Amino acid sequence: MGDTTKQVPFVKGLEGVAVAISSISHIDGKAGRLIYRGFSVEELAQYSNFEEVAFLLWHGKLPTDFELTDFKRKLARERSLSSEISQLLRLLPASSHPMDVLRTAVSAMGVLYRRCDGSGFSLIEDAISILSKIPTVLAAFEAARNNRPPVLPSAELDHAANFLYMLHGKLPEEKVARVFDAILILHAEQEMNASTFAATVTASTLSDIFSAITSAIGTLKGPIHGGASERVIEMLDEIGDPANVETFIEEKMSAGKRIMGFGHRIYKTYDPRAVVLKSMAKELVKSDPGRKRLEVALKLEEVVVERLGEKGIYPNVDFYSGIVYSELGIPKDFFTAIFAMARCAGWAAHIMEYTESNRIFRPRAIYEGSTDLRYLEEKAKARCE
Ligand SMILES: CC(C)(COP(=O)(O)OP(=O)(O)OC[C@H]1O[C@@H](n2cnc3c(N)ncnc32)[C@H](O)[C@@H]1OP(=O)(O)O)[C@@H](O)C(=O)NCCC(=O)NCCS
Known part of the structure; x- marks a missing residue:
């Protein structure tokens, strides 16, 4: 058998290997710099807000005032959950880890809310739906596991403040909401890390964004990544x-x-x-x-x-x-889910960018096993073992 994989370069963990050409973010690992679309993450955390950063990541430019207001309005409009998802959250055991809950909920959301189907609805509309609903899912699960009714989202509040409001059932202080907003900005994007790669691999098969983000959440959960x-x-x-x-x-x-x-x-x-x-x-x-x-x-x-x-x-x-x-009063088992809430912006940006000039990911594995076993002989041996 001619084994072509013998000539294939092998790099464990894909260390130092580029898998995409991207203009979304860049890390200078020696200088300790992270930039989103040209802006340093520190400056964005200081002066911008999470919605503006999500727009920047998805559209490649800062929004005009009109575009930002419109984007915030669209996000706020998508915050509510349907009764099916609310019921699902109540059915899950209270002991479930919030990352498992989130992965399950986003997967179920794909069944209920997916619109991008080649008939006019864009990927961005599905991305808005996921980004907006993740905070509601998490806050509703926190309420359900504590036998409390969920606090419904407020369309008057920004993304960060609204989450804290739904989680704690009271308006957050402005300073606290601002800190949380900056945290979401810091976690929003980070080039081709493991969960972004997982999302991109799924999207590269031309699967839908709900499936891609479900893959990413499952990947982020690991203790040497977001966990x-x-x-x-x-x-x-x-x-x-x-x-x-x-x-x-x-x-x-x-x-x-x-x-x-x-x-x-x-x-x-x-x-x-x-x-x-x-x-x-x-x-x-x-x-x-x-x-x-x-x-x-x-x-x-x-x-x-x-x-x-x-x-x-x-x-x-x-x-x-x-x-x-x-x-900020966020339960310990929610930390990774907060990461996911923010990183959803970056995952979606990479899904959009990669599928624009898509090529399915299909690497090789270097085979080290046998190549000439005979079934009947081996079966006879196995029987005698
Ligand atoms: C993030 C992480 C997976 C990166 O791993 P990586 O790029 O594969 O790094 P390597 O496994 O090649 O490690 C390089 C060396 O640094 C050491 N190292 C890496 N992370 C370390 C850590 N957290 N504590 C102690 N030593 C560490 C390794 O033991 C290795 O040492 P060696 O060369 O003597 O064998 C790894 O640093 C880690 O497991 N950190 C702890 C978990 C964590 O905080 N994850 C969040 C990441 S944002």
Whole structure:
């Protein structure tokens, strides 16, 4: 058998391999820079708002005032859930992880709400529907698992403020809503990471955007991707006090284990999002548990960077985000789902861009198995084993 895969380049984890040409975002991993459509993520977090950033990612330009108002109106109009999805959320066990709930809900939404069918409805309309409904799904699940009626979305509020309103049942303070909005901006896009790749692979088969985003949510959930923020809080609580940091690191390193919230495939210095989140945490944290976690985190950062900085191991986006989320009253198991709520903007941007000049992803695997087994002989041997 002529094995053509022998000549195929093999790169484990696709490290250093480009799979798309894109003008959506760029990471300079050495300089610790992340840009969306030419703008630094720090500037967008400081001056823009999540809806404007989603528009920018999808359309490649900043919106005019009219376009932004129109986009916000369209998003607000799509926030409500149909009775089927509301019922589904009540049927899921209260113990379900919010990422599993979200993956299930977006998949079900594809059955109920999909419009992009080649007959006039565009991909953007389906993307708006998903982006708008994710916060409602999460807040409704939080209500359902606590035996409370859901708080209906408010069309008067921006995306970030509306989520906090539905989650907590009261209007958030302006400063708090602004911080949460900036967090969504920081998490909105990040080039070709694992979940964006998953979304793009699914979309490249010309499947629908609901399926692609369902793939992405399932991928983001993993503890070495978006699931790290939850593990970081558990780790900070386990350490408990800055005085325990050195021993903790010593034990982890001698056991060859990774420290959650550190390291990145592309950033080999400070992740710019971690820098912003760290200063947010310092400014925002007022509660006693929050202060303790922050003290432990600062010490942990110091020790890890001192020991592993040479290898390019620095805090990533997930390191300080959980401390900030907890201070905003967001339950620990919601952290990754908040990430998904924001990243949905980036996933959709890549789905739109990639399918514009689509080519189905179809890589090879290098075969290492047998090639000349005979069924009857092997079956006879198997019977005797
Ligand atoms: C994100 C991550 C998967 C990137 O992994 P990667 O690009 O495959 O990096 P590698 O596995 O090649 O690691 C390179 C080296 O750094 C070390 N390293 C990477 N992340 C580390 C961490 N969090 N703690 C300790 N050491 C780490 C590896 O052990 C390896 O060391 P070695 O060369 O001596 O074997 C990895 O850093 C990680 O698992 N981090 C913890 C989980 C996390 O915070 N994820 C969120 C990412 S935003």
